[in-house]
Amino acid sequence: MQILKIKENIAFMSQRKLASIFSIILVVVSLTSLATNKLNWGLDFTGGTLLEIGFEQPADLSKIRTVLESGGFADAVVQLFGSSNDVLIRLGQRENVKAEMLGNQILGLLEQGTGQSIDMRRIEFVGANVGDELTEQGGLAMLTALICILVYVAFRFEWRFALGSVTALAHDVILTLGLFSFLGLEFDLTVLAAILAVIGYSLNDTIVVSDRIRENFRKVRKGTPEEIINISLTQTLSRTMITSLTTFLVLLALFFKGGALIHGFSTALLFGIVVGTYSSIYVASTVALALGISKEDLMPEVIEKEGADQEELRM
Amino acid sequence: MLNKYPLWKTLMVVFIVAIGALYALPNYYGEDPAVQISGTKGVQADLSTLDAVKDTLAQANITYQSAALANGQVLVRFSDYKTQQTANESLSNSLGDAYSVALNLTPATPEWLASLGGVPMKLGLDLSGGVHFLMEVDMKTAMGRAQENMIGDFRTNLRKEKIRYRSVNESGNGVEIIFRNADDLANAESVLKRTYGDYLFVDNEDKLSLKITMTDAKLKETREFALQQNITIIRNRVNELGVAEPLVQRQGAKHIVVELPGVQDTARAKEILGATATLQFHMVDQEHDLRAAVNGRVPPGSFLVNDQNGQPQLLKKRIMLRGEHIIGAAPSRDQQTSRPQVSIDLDSKGGSIFSNATKDNIGKPMATMFIESKATGEKNPDGSLKFTQEQEVISVATIQARLGSKFVITGQESPAESQNLALLLRAGALIAPIAIVEERTVGPSLGAENVQLGMQAILWGFAMVLIFMMVYYRKFGVVANLALAANLVLIVGIMSLIPGATLTLPGMAGIVLTVGMAVDANVLIFERIREELREGKTPQQAIHHGYDSAFSTIIDANITTLIAALILFAVGTGPIKGFAVTLSIGIITSMFTSIIGTRAVVNALWGGKKIDKLSI
Numbered sequence: 001m002q003i004l005k006i007k008e009n010i011a012f013m014s015q016r017k018l019a020s021i022f023s024i025i026l027v028v029v030s031l032t033s034l035a036t037n038k039l040n041w042g043l044d045f046t047g048g049t050l051l052e053i054g055f056e057q058p059a060d061l062s063k064i065r066t067v068l069e070s071g072g073f074a075d076a077v078v079q080l081f082g083s084s085n086d087v088l089i090r091l092g093q094r095e096n097v098k099a100e101m102l103g104n105q106i107l108g109l110l111e112q113g114t115g116q117s118i119d120m121r122r123i124e125f126v127g128a129n130v131g132d133e134l135t136e137q138g139g140l141a142m143l144t145a146l147i148c149i150l151v152y153v154a155f156r157f158e159w160r161f162a163l164g165s166v167t168a169l170a171h172d173v174i175l176t177l178g179l180f181s182f183l184g185l186e187f188d189l190t191v192l193a194a195i196l197a198v199i200g201y202s203l204n205d206t207i208v209v210s211d212r213i214r215e216n217f218r219k220v221r222k223g224t225p226e227e228i229i230n231i232s233l234t235q236t237l238s239r240t241m242i243t244s245l246t247t248f249l250v251l252l253a254l255f256f257k258g259g260a261l262i263h264g265f266s267t268a269l270l271f272g273i274v275v276g277t278y279s280s281i282y283v284a285s286t287v288a289l290a291l292g293i294s295k296e297d298l299m300p301e302v303i304e305k306e307g308a309d310q311e312e313l314r315m
Numbered sequence: 316m317l318n319k320y321p322l323w324k325t326l327m328v329v330f331i332v333a334i335g336a337l338y339a340l341p342n343y344y345g346e347d348p349a350v351q352i353s354g355t356k357g358v359q360a361d362l363s364t365l366d367a368v369k370d371t372l373a374q375a376n377i378t379y380q381s382a383a384l385a386n387g388q389v390l391v392r393f394s395d396y397k398t399q400q401t402a403n404e405s406l407s408n409s410l411g412d413a414y415s416v417a418l419n420l421t422p423a424t425p426e427w428l429a430s431l432g433g434v435p436m437k438l439g440l441d442l443s444g445g446v447h448f449l450m451e452v453d454m455k456t457a458m459g460r461a462q463e464n465m466i467g468d469f470r471t472n473l474r475k476e477k478i479r480y481r482s483v484n485e486s487g488n489g490v491e492i493i494f495r496n497a498d499d500l501a502n503a504e505s506v507l508k509r510t511y512g513d514y515l516f517v518d519n520e521d522k523l524s525l526k527i528t529m530t531d532a533k534l535k536e537t538r539e540f541a542l543q544q545n546i547t548i549i550r551n552r553v554n555e556l557g558v559a560e561p562l563v564q565r566q567g568a569k570h571i572v573v574e575l576p577g578v579q580d581t582a583r584a585k586e587i588l589g590a591t592a593t594l595q596f597h598m599v600d601q602e603h604d605l606r607a608a609v610n611g612r613v614p615p616g617s618f619l620v621n622d623q624n625g626q627p628q629l630l631k632k633r634i635m636l637r638g639e640h641i642i643g644a645a646p647s648r649d650q651q652t653s654r655p656q657v658s659i660d661l662d663s664k665g666g667s668i669f670s671n672a673t674k675d676n677i678g679k680p681m682a683t684m685f686i687e688s689k690a691t692g693e694k695n696p697d698g699s700l701k702f703t704q705e706q707e708v709i710s711v712a713t714i715q716a717r718l719g720s721k722f723v724i725t726g727q728e729s730p731a732e733s734q735n736l737a738l739l740l741r742a743g744a745l746i747a748p749i750a751i752v753e754e755r756t757v758g759p760s761l762g763a764e765n766v767q768l769g770m771q772a773i774l775w776g777f778a779m780v781l782i783f784m785m786v787y788y789r790k791f792g793v794v795a796n797l798a799l800a801a802n803l804v805l806i807v808g809i810m811s812l813i814p815g816a817t818l819t820l821p822g823m824a825g826i827v828l829t830v831g832m833a834v835d836a837n838v839l840i841f842e843r844i845r846e847e848l849r850e851g852k853t854p855q856q857a858i859h860h861g862y863d864s865a866f867s868t869i870i871d872a873n874i875t876t877l878i879a880a881l882i883l884f885a886v887g888t889g890p891i892k893g894f895a896v897t898l899s900i901g902i903i904t905s906m907f908t909s910i911i912g913t914r915a916v917v918n919a920l921w922g923g924k925k926i927d928k929l930s931i
Contacts, residue, residue, distance in 0.1 A: 052761070103756075121761040127752035130449060133567075134888075141886040148878050156871055190821050193883060193894045197828060200879035200898075204832070204872040208839065211868040239835075239842045246783060246838075247831035250776030254827045257775050259768035261441070262824050269828065 009234045012281060013226045013289065019282040023171060030178020037181045042188030042264075045135050047128030049091040049102050053110065054119035058084040067113030073106065082260035086121065093128045138192045142173070145199055157210055158297050164287035165206040168279040172202045176272045180264075190265040198272030201247065205240060205280035212236050213285070217298040225293055229285050237281075244277040318858050318922035320915055328915045331907070332801045335808035341424040341433040342807055347380060348399035350406060351419040352389040360389045360414065368406060375405040392421060396759050417558050418577035436810045437560075438576075439819030439893055440755070442769070444762035445576035446584055449753035450549070452569045457541035457747035458488075458534075465490050465527070472510065478503045481523075489515075489528030500525055538568065541747050546571055549749075552588055552738075566888060571749070577759075585751060593638030594724075596669075597630040599680040599711060605629045620684065622708035623726065630682050630708070635672040638686075640665025646733040649725065655733035656725040666720030673718045683710045683724045685736075704748075709736075769823035776827045777803065780834060788841050790930035794916045795837040798908040802833050805904040806897065816900075819893030829901030835872070836909035839865040844931055854929045858921065862914055869910060877902050 043050045061078050064087060068076045073091060081088035089106065103123040111118050146166055154162035176195055180187050212232040220228055248270065255266040352368060354360050365384045368391060372379055379402065380392040391406075393399045399418060407416040420443060422435050440447050462485050469490060470483050480503065481493040494500040497520055504518055504525055513533045517526045529537065546565055553561045553573065562574040578584055600617040608619055608629050619627050643660035661669060673681070686706045710726030727733035780799065784792040806826060810816045844861030852860065877899060884895035921929070 054760070119758065119760060120756070121758045123754070123756045125754040127451075127750075129451075130752050137886050141882055144886070145879050145882045148882065149875055152875060152878060189888075189891055190824075190894075193821055193887070193891045196879055196883050197825075197894075197898065200876035201832065203875045203879070204835065207872040207875055208868055211871055215864075235846065236842075239838050242787070242838045242842075243832070243835040246780050246834050247828070249779045249783065250772075250827050250831035253775035253779060254772045254824055257768060258772040258824065258827070259765060259820075261765065261820055265821065265824055 047131040052121040071109040160291040164284040168283040194268035202276030335805040339808035341435040344423040346420040347392040349421040444759035447755040448573040453748040596635040644737040661720040821890040822893035822897040825897035833905035
């Protein structure tokens with residue numbers, strides 16, 4: 001079976017101006033959203049207390065809110081989590097209140113207020129300075145990853161490709177962050193892990209394409225860089241689509257079957273894979289092309305041994 | 316071109332996958348919920364304990380799978396978590412203080428497999444339930460302690476060398492000594508430099524002062540020492556709690572991670588772990604008037620502190636002995652009054668300090684002061700946590716005779732209090748206070764649910780990819796599916812083998828992601844083969860070139876992903892680390908199975924013969 005039957009080379013690069021404009025708009029929208037809406041930082045980063053509570057019967061959220069309010073927790077955010085019996089309660093950072101008291105206090109309040117017996121599913125308390133450290137660490141992780149990748153690709157390929165792939169990565173990360181801020185989805189540690197996985201995945205894609213471009217620059221005698229890039233993108237297109245498809249499929253399984261705790265994680269990856277696929281086709285190659293990649297840049301420096309071709313024929 | 320693999324290569328593939336399968340197998344048997352009973356205070360569980368446990372369970376009508384005695388511990392297995400919980404409660408009620416009863420998960424691995432070292436994967440707290448603490452060590456106090464030690468040491472040294480000085484005081488990060496004349500200053504500098512080579516000396520002849528500060532290396536060493544010491548002590552305390560498979564680990568420069576799987580009673584865990592209790596012994600100041608001191612005229616060499624009943628006591632500032640010399644503490648009862656007390660053992664240095672200090676004070680009252688540090692929740696301007704010290708006199712006793720390295724302190728109100736105090740003292744005094752800055756408790760029901768959801772996600776994802784690959788690449792797709800299955804088995808096998816690897820919910824997500832991405836290498840190879848076929852190559856040539864030319868692409872693509880995964884591992888904590896571990900392992904195993912593994916199968920099926928058409 002074959003999904004894509006491609007006879008002719010697709011002129012991907014002729015649309016690169018359009019794609020660039022599209023990407024730039026998306027990046028600007030994302031950055032604007034990040035600047036205005038900010039990210040909805042999760043407990044990991046902000047500090048505070050989070051309780052997940054299982055009730056015997058479907059929970060009455062407004063009642064829970066009034067009970068908490070009368071107990072002095074006016075800032076509590078109450079929402080359903082997973083099922084209608086499970087409730088998530090979030091409290092901001094508190095000065096001078098011991099966390100251990102907080103959890104028990106709230107459980108007691110709710111047990112009394114709702115008259116239901118309560119199943120404590122999880123309680124998390126994170127101090128604010130841990131959050132600060134994590135934000136710093138997370139940012140650092142992302143930066144280190146990008147730099148290491150930049151160095152590796154520059155070393156294995158060529159600096160233009162390195163810049164191209166890192167631009168593509170930054171593009172994907174910014175868009176994914178933008179989506180989270182735009183939709184107000186909670187950004188916690190698992191989402192950060194997902195974003196780093198997006199970096200890995202998107203890079204995987206970009207490398208495959210760059211690899212083919214390099215190969216074709218060496219193999220194809222005639223043709224402008226644009227044509228060669230088009231050939232390479234066409235050749236790798238079915239692989240790009242299939243791998244994205246299978247990854248997308250299993251992530252769908254994770255999204256629907258994996259439970260509420262990793263919804264953020266799977267959302268980030270689902271979106272990241274779509275953008276990552278797009279960016280490996282358009283962003284990385286466009287940047288490399290714009291930087292003036294040429295045949296000479298990619299010719300191997302080592303002169304092949306005489307008779308190497310013959311060796312190949314004999315096999 | 317016949318695409319044949321040497322026999323050893325095929326055998327190697329088979330062997331590796333078989334080993335992977337063998338060590339993945341324990342996970343199939345899973346774990347039984349269990350309760351572990353171990354003796355405290357040097358008591359070992361024995362056959363009579365086992366009988367007592369069996370009796371209790373029979374009385375409470377609790378069914379269990381097995382109860383056995385091993386390594387001085389009784390282990391009772393149950394078929395479900397509910398029974399485990401009820402059994403835990405009734406056992407800890409009936410057995411009393413001499414035993415600690417802890418929830419446990421015990422592998423149900425068959426014996427032959429266990430003897431080969433087969434164990435199931437360790438489950439993270441999000442999958443097994445339990446408590447996670449992140450503790451911060453109060454480095455300010457630790458450094459203050461070090462500074463105090465410096466002051467004491469310098470004084471003794473100068474006195475020993477008979478060098479006169481005006482004062483020794485702390486100043487900034489170090490200590491400042493003021494002298495009477497320049498000669499003393501010069502003398503002192505040369506004397507002290509001999510013993511304190513790793514400190515920085517700055518002299519000021521105009522002010523006749525010598526400033527001694529720690530070098531950066533020494534500062535770092537002191538901090539490291541404080542952290543290490545705290546870790547050791549917390550580990551001791553955790554062991555006292557009797558938790559099965561606890562984790563106590565350093566994180567960064569001033570944090571300690573403690574994970575207690577299966578623990579639900581966080582209040583007790585925190586009481587034991589978080590409290591930094593130590594004792595200090597002071598002489599009671601009898602020369603001055605207590606009432607005057609309470610009214611604000613505290614004599615310079617003394618200080619006021621309340622006792623347990625809220626009554627003020629006036630104590631001499633000089634510390635006779637610090638808690639760090641305590642090496643043993645046990646609750647006991649006074650033979651005559653049968654009041655609870657704590658017997659204390661000191662180390663040899665402590666013993667000699669104490670015997671010197673008590674020798675001149677026979678007949679005078681000595682106070683035992685209990686000091687506990689707690690975090691206030693507030694922060695200093697530099698972002699570190701503020702700590703308060705609560706101190707309280709727990710006993711005032713007249714020194715009857717010169718005290719050596721063994722003595723008792725009284726004044727506890729209940730046996731439970733003396734037991735708790737003994738536990739804290741025995742576990743050692745923390746060099747610096749610690750605060751719990753992060754706490755996560757996951758209920759056992761949520762853990763079980765997470766396992767179930769994660770497994771479902773893996774199976775669904777796996778099934779969808781298998782079907783897709785089979786339909787899309789036909790026979791080659793089946794080969795890729797074999798590789799995918801082998802990959803999954805290898806990940807599980809390796810995860811079970813690596814002692815430090817823990818499966819978490821994000822880790823499961825990592826496996827799901829790997830399943831999706833693992834086919835990539837095969838897709839690359841198969842698409843190449845199709846290309847080659849389209850260009851008119853023979854099937855054997857197409858296979859050969861397909862594998863060959865995809866190889867470097869696969870390596871490049873995977874190494875970059877691996878870089879991302881390794882960075883995640885290096886900087887990540889907890890769940891992120893779990894994700895990074897499965898992702899890294901998955902990348903490596905998938906490279907092996909999809910390049911070498913599928914090649915072995917392809918060669919076995921199609922290699923070595925003439926074929927006209929490939930099912931791809």
